[in-house]
Amino acid sequence: MRSPRAGLDAHLQLRLGDLDLDLELAVAPGELVALLGPNGAGKTTVLRCLAGLAPLDGGRITVDGAVLDDPSAGVLVGPEQRPVGFVFQSYLLFDRMSVTENVAYGLRARGRPKAEARRQAGTWLDRLGLAELAERRPTSLSGGQAQRVALARALATDPRLLLLDEPLAALDAGTRTTVRRDLHHHLASFEGMRLLVTHDPLDAFALADRVVIMEDGRAVQAGTLAEVTARPRSRYVADLVGVNLVSGQVEGGELRTPGGVRVVVADADPGPSYALIRPHSIVLARAGGDGPGAATSVRNQWPGTIIGVERLGDRVRVALDGPLPLTAEITVAALEALELRPGDPVLAAAKATEIEVYPA
Amino acid sequence: MTRTGTAERAQQARARGRFRGRSGGGAAVPGPVLALAAVAGTFFALPLLGLLWRAPWSNAWTYLTAPAATTALRLSLWCSLWATALSVLFGVPLAWVLARVEFPGRGAVRALCTLSMVLPPVVGGVALFFALGRRGLVGQYLDRWFGFRLPFTTTGVIVAQTFVAMPFLVITVEAALRQLDARYEEASRTLGASPWYTFRRVTLPAIRPALVAGAVLTWARALGEFGATITFAGNFPGTTQTMPLAVYLALEGSNPESAIILALVLMGVSFTVLVSLRDRWLGAATGGGVGAGGAGAGGRHR
Numbered sequence: 001m002r003s004p005r006a007g008l009d010a011h012l013q014l015r016l017g018d019l020d021l022d023l024e025l026a027v028a029p030g031e032l033v034a035l036l037g038p039n040g041a042g043k044t045t046v047l048r049c050l051a052g053l054a055p056l057d058g059g060r061i062t063v064d065g066a067v068l069d070d071p072s073a074g075v076l077v078g079p080e081q082r083p084v085g086f087v088f089q090s091y092l093l094f095d096r097m098s099v100t101e102n103v104a105y106g107l108r109a110r111g112r113p114k115a116e117a118r119r120q121a122g123t124w125l126d127r128l129g130l131a132e133l134a135e136r137r138p139t140s141l142s143g144g145q146a147q148r149v150a151l152a153r154a155l156a157t158d159p160r161l162l163l164l165d166e167p168l169a170a171l172d173a174g175t176r177t178t179v180r181r182d183l184h185h186h187l188a189s190f191e192g193m194r195l196l197v198t199h200d201p202l203d204a205f206a207l208a209d210r211v212v213i214m215e216d217g218r219a220v221q222a223g224t225l226a227e228v229t230a231r232p233r234s235r236y237v238a239d240l241v242g243v244n245l246v247s248g249q250v251e252g253g254e255l256r257t258p259g260g261v262r263v264v265v266a267d268a269d270p271g272p273s274y275a276l277i278r279p280h281s282i283v284l285a286r287a288g289g290d291g292p293g294a295a296t297s298v299r300n301q302w303p304g305t306i307i308g309v310e311r312l313g314d315r316v317r318v319a320l321d322g323p324l325p326l327t328a329e330i331t332v333a334a335l336e337a338l339e340l341r342p343g344d345p346v347l348a349a350a351k352a353t354e355i356e357v358y359p360a
Numbered sequence: 361m362t363r364t365g366t367a368e369r370a371q372q373a374r375a376r377g378r379f380r381g382r383s384g385g386g387a388a389v390p391g392p393v394l395a396l397a398a399v400a401g402t403f404f405a406l407p408l409l410g411l412l413w414r415a416p417w418s419n420a421w422t423y424l425t426a427p428a429a430t431t432a433l434r435l436s437l438w439c440s441l442w443a444t445a446l447s448v449l450f451g452v453p454l455a456w457v458l459a460r461v462e463f464p465g466r467g468a469v470r471a472l473c474t475l476s477m478v479l480p481p482v483v484g485g486v487a488l489f490f491a492l493g494r495r496g497l498v499g500q501y502l503d504r505w506f507g508f509r510l511p512f513t514t515t516g517v518i519v520a521q522t523f524v525a526m527p528f529l530v531i532t533v534e535a536a537l538r539q540l541d542a543r544y545e546e547a548s549r550t551l552g553a554s555p556w557y558t559f560r561r562v563t564l565p566a567i568r569p570a571l572v573a574g575a576v577l578t579w580a581r582a583l584g585e586f587g588a589t590i591t592f593a594g595n596f597p598g599t600t601q602t603m604p605l606a607v608y609l610a611l612e613g614s615n616p617e618s619a620i621i622l623a624l625v626l627m628g629v630s631f632t633v634l635v636s637l638r639d640r641w642l643g644a645a646t647g648g649g650v651g652a653g654g655a656g657a658g659g660r661h662r
Contacts, residue, residue: 105561
């Protein structure tokens, strides 16, 4: 019926506590996809479904055309029979076994003779630069070393699909950069499909070919990181990139939010749209003073109250509350000249031509 | 702020009392607790002292080497070790099912499987008799089809001891399985290990301290078993007369001095085993170490 298709092709449907997962996901052979999203979005559950640790309620998982889980057809392949490797967030190394025994575990479990399993494990340890740790116990390893052992252990079983759950989250900030670089190097040498879960856009940027943004069990956006961040489609991505995202309906050169605020925009097609307002294109004026007000060419003016001021070098991010919550970025000099403090009422203004509009 | 507060309080506590709790290193033991604990400790020590006090030390060797005594001792060791082995063989799977498999009536099944722990042993013996005796529910078929009789045999002793002692193993191992971090078993499955391979290589090693502790408790209980044994297996020297039975008979009958020596031997063996295993196994099992220490390094990198 369906031609066997290379790669991972999944439609995951699962209700688990508060989580209502419904996600379509495809990973091509050789591709590294990052699943990025806030805590509680269901990212780890996606990996657990793919590994067979959480059976689906609905949908279907196929890897290279072979069905692994399909509740409607009554097919469910156990975790031990899937061509899937899993690197867990806390690595979960077996601490009663040496590093070599950990890496050889998957081969031993498949019934390979001990000597052969150990030899192959040794090859993997060499490849990941772990040879001198071979007889150590996992408890004596650093976080970065433990991560590489976990990676070697998963790769030693020769999976088609490698799953990595927050591989860098357990590390302290100091070693993270180095380990991220190493991980990038090692992941690049693995030819299968790779799916990485992270809440850190830096990881996604450094490691992935493509990102899928996930919120509340749904994919809200997908593409290269550059594409995703250039045109955010969710509050989460907008916050990651640090821009203001306003959603609403475009009609007659205006975008109107569900709350009734009007944003004058240039060259926008009618229909549901997003408006992206960069913080540095927002001008602030004291309310009641001579602002960028009526006499200027600035079409957009919104009243607001300062609720937060955060210094970043010689610039300042000012958070505003009001009908249209916004973040503006101004210079320290401007902040001091205007004597702006939290609680002050202000007018925020932005030129229509500096607001980017794209269909929702 | 909280840190200094805690430190100050600990210091005050140290100033107040000489006796300090082990955990935290600083908690003073309240006076009434200490007094009551001392009473309890004395309560356990006194009977042993009583035995030591009345022991006929000059004839001890004669009583110990009397054929009746050595026979009973050998039989006791044989039966209690068999009972322990059977308890491990069947009790670990039972504990696993109780800990991991959700099924309706699980609470009732668990109660049933540990009932013999709280039942008067004599009642257990009577119940065994009606189940496995020559006219019993199952026993009549064992007799009719296989000519196999349990009551009043050494095998009967082993059955009675297993019946009474296995719950100690089940309870200990089930608690350990519940505390175990199941994610290690999941990790094993994703590496291609079958559930059975995972059980042997990951689960069993992780619960080993609890398993050993449970086995020791089971063995100690089996060694001391009296009521169910005498009811179900009787009291035949050489085949069913274990040490506790020999002690009781000697005390009631001709030779109370011999009873004291045999009782001391039982106490001594149990005491030695408990002390020598405590730090290595029981300590690890009761110190909350079954999950964390047992299952591993998880906490380190988390």
